[in-house]
Amino acid sequence: MKLPHILEPLKGRLVSKPLWYIYEVIEAYGIEVAEIKFPPGQKGVYYKDSNNRVILISSMLDQYEKRVTAVHELVHALLHESASILCNFNNTWEGKLEREAMIYTARLLIPEDKLIDMLRMEYSIYDIAEEFYVTEDLVRLAMNDIGRG
Numbered sequence: 001m002k003l004p005h006i007l008e009p010l011k012g013r014l015v016s017k018p019l020w021y022i023y024e025v026i027e028a029y030g031i032e033v034a035e036i037k038f039p040p041g042q043k044g045v046y047y048k049d050s051n052n053r054v055i056l057i058s059s060m061l062d063q064y065e066k067r068v069t070a071v072h073e074l075v076h077a078l079l080h081e082s083a084s085i086l087c088n089f090n091n092t093w094e095g096k097l098e099r100e101a102m103i104y105t106a107r108l109l110i111p112e113d114k115l116i117d118m119l120r121m122e123y124s125i126y127d128i129a130e131e132f133y134v135t136e137d138l139v140r141l142a143m144n145d146i147g148r149g
Contacts, residue, residue: 106142
């Protein structure tokens with residue numbers, strides 16, 4: 001799955017950047033970002049109406065989870081804006097959109113060439129996650145995406 005044209009400007013810009021920087025990038029797209037207390041299990045959501053575009057992130061997440069969630073929701077905002085209504089009616093479609101958003105999140109936060117080099121040097125999943133300030137789950141997904149999972 002090649003990175004879509006609309007995401008290309010983000011390639012390399014978000015790798016190992018602090019959360020505040022990611023929030024600034026999101027806001028540059030005209031999308032507000034706020035942290036709120038969500039019910040357990042809910043990490044984030046992208047919301048759009050006629051006047052607002054907002055990404056809400058759970059304040060209960062750690063910094064790595066917030067980074068991953070913020071980029072994940074930005075991917076939804078840029079790629080799946082017109083599909084948000086469909087998600088309420090078709091779980092299969094929603095699953096495909098979620099998987100696509102996660103793969104692109106991994107590609108934006110974990111450079112493939114660096115991941116391959118680190119795997120060759122036998123870095124652990126934990127060490128790779130620490131290097132890129134992401135979750136171990138995202139590292140596993142990135143590894144599967146390049147056929148190294």
